[in-house]
Amino acid sequence: MAKEEEDDKLPDKDVAKEFYAKYEPKEILGKGISCTVRRCIEKETGKEFAAKIIDLSTDPDSGEQAVRQEIFILRHVAGHPYIIELQDVFESNTFIFLVFELCKNGELFDYLTTVVNLSEKKTRYIMRQVFEGVEYIHSRGIVHRDLKPENILLDDNLNVKITDFGFARKLDPGEVLYDLCGTPGYLAPETLRCSMMEDAPGYSFQVDIWACGVIMYTLLVGCPPFWHRKQMIMLRNIMEGKYSFSSPEWADISEAPKDLIRKLLVVDPNHRITIKEALAHPFFQTVQMWDQDIAPLKHSLRRDSHRFSRIAHLALKENLPLSTVGRKFTRAQNRKL
Known part of the structure; x- marks a missing residue:
């Protein structure tokens, strides 16, 4: 995929100003029907993370509900050394950004x-x-x-x-x-x-x-x-x-x-x-x-x-029975x- 095509898939900066102020998105790690996972760099520290960018417009009702339930659970189990750490959450009317620790050794x-x-x-x-x-x-x-x-x-x-x-x-x-x-x-x-x-x-x-x-x-x-x-x-x-x-x-x-x-x-x-x-x-x-x-x-x-970690595979699994x-x-x- 050409770089221009990748850039086109990034949400407009006007809809996620807080995310772009703190992180610089990089290459795509994985894609799903309603979300994309990118490596990103925290501007202040230079640390790498994985950002799961969820497009709520594809499923505005049940999709948002499922994401909010996952966020609740991730926060509820936070702090254990063997559980993935959710670092940040950013929301707009059409997108939710979930920022995870990046595990470079993969699955x-x-x-x-x-x-x-x-x-x-x-x-x-x-x-x-x-x-x-x-x-x-x-x-x-x-x-x-x-x-x-x-x-x-x-x-x-x-x-x-x-x-x-x-x-x-x-x-x-x-x-x-x-x-x-x-x-x-x-x-x-x-x-x-x-x-x-x-x-x-x-x-x-x-x-x-x-x-x-x-x-x-x-x-x-x-x-x-x-x-x-x-x-x-x-x-x-x-x-x-x-x-x-x-x-x-x-x-x-x-x-x-x-x-x-x-x-x-x-x-x-x-x-x-x-x-x-x-x-x-x-x-x-x-x-x-x-x-x-x-x-x-x-x-x-x-x-x-x-x-980079294939958190894309993990983050992009469809949450459907x-x-x-x-x-x-x-x-x-x-x-x-």
């Missing part, structure tokens, strides 16, 4: 597709941070509902940053949800049950714990536990909790991570392990030198440190590891 998904799978030590390093971040989110009454490697960033120090709260909801004590949303391969059985049974009991925070199990399985062997080219078989596998450790990739993996995954991927959410119990599991009790364990990961990622499971499964299959 965990990107790294995983490069190396195929992670060692037990690297998985332990990543998953401990993921669990601690999710534990904090839940302590604030928030259920994320779309945890996956694409929604986990790695910052400049190779620490986890959970992002994309477009599907997240704040729950009152005892409240349950019934709507079907998220990414198919990471959906918990109780979420799918809500779309298939009129008398489904609903779901709550435990769906995030299930997703952590799927993420952990995927990190260790490079493929998700329930994926199948036939989407109905994949659905049935999830509903039945049908997966295995029989592939050759599991041969050299110890019993501790397998045991934790078994406790995470329990079909009945009432019998699923809690996050507190997961963090106390023997898999996380191994004494090790963290810097030494993560050194190869840091080295490999820093070779690509010139790349699944209208049909089939369409989302097709998209998931196209992005399979």
Whole structure:
């Protein structure tokens, strides 16, 4: 895209004077139907950020409501080291600017597709941070509902940053949800049950714990536990909790991570392990030198440190419930590891 064409897509400075006074927008990092994400520089400090520029004119009612809910949740969970930080918000009649910290090491998904799978030590390093971040989110009454490697960033120090709260909801004590949303391969059985049974009991925070199990399985062997080219078989596998450790990739993996995954991927959410119990599991009790364990990961990622964070992918996800499971499964299959 020519520079002139990029510049044409920037909102007129008259509609966002406060944003332009503080930040200088740079190249596009990603685009969606109603928003664009750009790298931007804070003029006073020279620090880099990622600005998500949302055009409200494409969906003036529900679009603005969804953005305001995400802003509320981002502010509600702010301050934790493993949660993406919303730095600034600017509003006009037609645009909302969300300014996020910029994580130059990109998505965990990107790294995983490069190396195929992670060692037990690297998985332990990543998953401990993921669990601690999710534990904090839940302590604030928030259920994320779309945890996956694409929604986990790695910052400049190779620490986890959970992002994309477009599907997240704040729950009152005892409240349950019934709507079907998220990414198919990471959906918990109780979420799918809500779309298939009129008398489904609903779901709550435990769906995030299930997703952590799927993420952990995927990190260790490079493929998700329930994926199948036939989407109905994949659905049935999830509903039945049908997966295995029989592939050759599991041969050299110890019993501790397998045991934790078994406790995470329990079909009945009432019998699923809690996050507190997961963090106390023997898999996380191994004494090790963290810097030494993560050194190869840091080295490999820093070779690509010139790349800016793909927060675009995370920020541009459409915050819409699944209208049909089939369409989302097709998209998931196209992005399979």
